[in-house]
Amino acid sequence: MSYFEELGLAEPILRALNSKGYSEPTPIQRKAIPSLLEGRDLLGIAQTGTGKTAAFSLPSLHRLASETTGRHPAGCRMLVLSPTRELAAQIAENMRHYARFLDLSVQCVFGGVPVGKQAKKLVPGCDVLVATPGRLLDLIDQRALTLRHVEIFVLDEADQMMDLGFIKPLTRIANLLPKERQSLFFSATMPKAIADLGKRFINNPVRVEIAPQSTTAERVDQYVTFIDQKEKTALLTISLRKGIESGEIERCLVFTRTKHGADRLVRHLSAANIVAAAIHGNKTQAQRTRALDGFREGRVPVLVATDIAARGIDVPGVSAVFNFELPNVPEQYVHRIGRTARAGRDGMAISYVSPDEKAYLRDIQRVIGVQLSSVPLPANFNEQAAALPKPSRKPAGAERAESSGAETRKPRGQRPPRRPKAQISAKPRGDGKPRKNNSKGRNAGQNASQNSGQKRQASRNQSAGSR
Known part of the structure; x- marks a missing residue:
């Protein structure tokens, strides 16, 4: 008998777990699920990639299935809040599988x-x-949804939600929820100030902490290379070429601090024949979904992202994380490198640190309690960097089409000929009668106007002469 069977979870949930090959719980699941089955509020702290979604999904689905109160129009029985679109979609996908x-x-x-x-x-x-x-x-606000029937309220990545300025929306949402509810907070980090804010939303919670706060995954080898900012792009390109060709890098995430920096980096990598895509807040949802799907399916081995992708993106096979620029918040480093070494695998995290980022590095090492191993520049770095191709100012046609979903624009000689203006003007009207070509009338009007102006000028000249 498995641990999940011993807990007494509903048979359909056990069947779904068996179909995914789940038999043994992760530490956060082992400690959280029993308390949640008792209906307790919970504050769960565990490093990313440890199975927090299943920890709150399994007992919640068991309760919803056991207490068949029925669905309410424009309502929901369980509400899960997530800071990003990608994480929300991933949570929903996992919960659909558990509830299949x-x-x-x-x-x-x-x-x-x-x-x-x-x-x-x-x-x-x-x-x-x-x-x-x-x-x-x-x-x-559009009266398309009410929260008065919510029985279970889950806030995932609670620290980021509050830290990113969501405190006012969260307060408003909490005020719309029934007072009698089960509330769950899960996060990889929970600084004291954020935990104090969380007391507004949870009552007498059970605290479950799997790893010390702000610690990194044990199976991630962490390195640092000190380099000038202007040389980072060349170093990344050289490293990715070598890693992809040798098979050492299957998929990797590259984190930048800005959206424009992510796009610029993709152009450089594409010029070096490295397939890469960017994901950040300026991309449309369709572009973000397409880039993430390509990365997940292996068609795009390099995903360049801002910190929007640092939380909750569970993509198997991410063998390396590159911090092209260090985050200025130490806890964000934990979330970034947590994208690798998931599900028991090993991983590698490499940070490029410019002189003005050394203070960020000191803060990160102090918080995580780990000294990053220093790696020198590769041999003949300057010669290799000078040989790299220069990118175009705009993305190549194929890259532009991939990011926008549009077809590449055809060369001028291959485009269909435009219709003559006469054909356009002869296009039928709504009543079926052909439109008149008014170009002649317009010319006549212009000539009449010119003649009128000439007559007025002659009259003024004659008047001035008489005076």
Whole structure:
């Protein structure tokens, strides 16, 4: 008998777990699930990639399946809030799998897509709703959603939600929730100030902490290379070429501090024939989904991202994380490198540190309690860097089409000929009659205007002469 069977989880949930090959719980699941089955509020702290989603999903789905209260129109029984669209979609996908043999509906709403379509899906109500705060409040303001029937409230990545300025939306959402509810907070880090804020939303919680706060995954080898900022692009290109060709790098994430920096880096990598895509807040939801799908499926081995992708993106096979620029918040480093060494695998994290980033490095090492191993520049670095191709100012046609979903624009000689103006003017009107070509009338009007002006000028000249 497995641990999940011993807990008494519903048979359909056990069947779903068996289909995914889950038999033994992770530490956070082992410590959290029993308390959640008792209906307790919970504050769970565990480093990323340790199975927090299953830790709150399994007992919650068991409760929803056991207490068949029915769905309420435009309502939900369980609400899960996530800071990013990608993490919300991932949580919903996992919960749908756990509930695949249950008569439970799981919906997911986030920004970047039409709100009307999401509102229609919520008309009959659902059992589980995974959402980002902004889109959730949009639907509430449009009276497309009510929270009065919520029985379980989950805040995933609680520290980031509050730290990114979501405290006011969260306070408003909490005020709309029933007072009698089960509340769950899960996060990889929980500084004291953030924990104090969390007391507004949870009552007498069970605290479950698997690893010391702000520690990094044990199976991640961490390195640092000291280098000038202007030389980082060349070093990354050379390292990725070598790693991909040797098979040492299967998939890797590259983190930049800015959106424009991510796009610029993709152009440089593409010029060196390294397939890469960028994901950040300026991309449309379709572009972000396409880039992430390509990365997950292995068609795009390099994903360049801002910290929007640092939380909760569970992509198997990420063998390395490159910190092209260090984050200025030490805890963010923990989330970045947590994208590798998942599910028991080994991983590698490499940080490029310019002189002005050394203070960030000191803060990171002090918080994580680990001294990063220094790695020198490769031999003949200057010669290799000088031989790299220069990127175009704009993305290449194929890259532009991949990022926008549009076809590459055809060369001028291959485009279909434009219709003559006469054909355009002869296009039928709505009543079926051909349009008149008014070019002659316009010319006549212009000539008449010119003649009138000439007559007035002659009259003024004659008048001046008489005076």
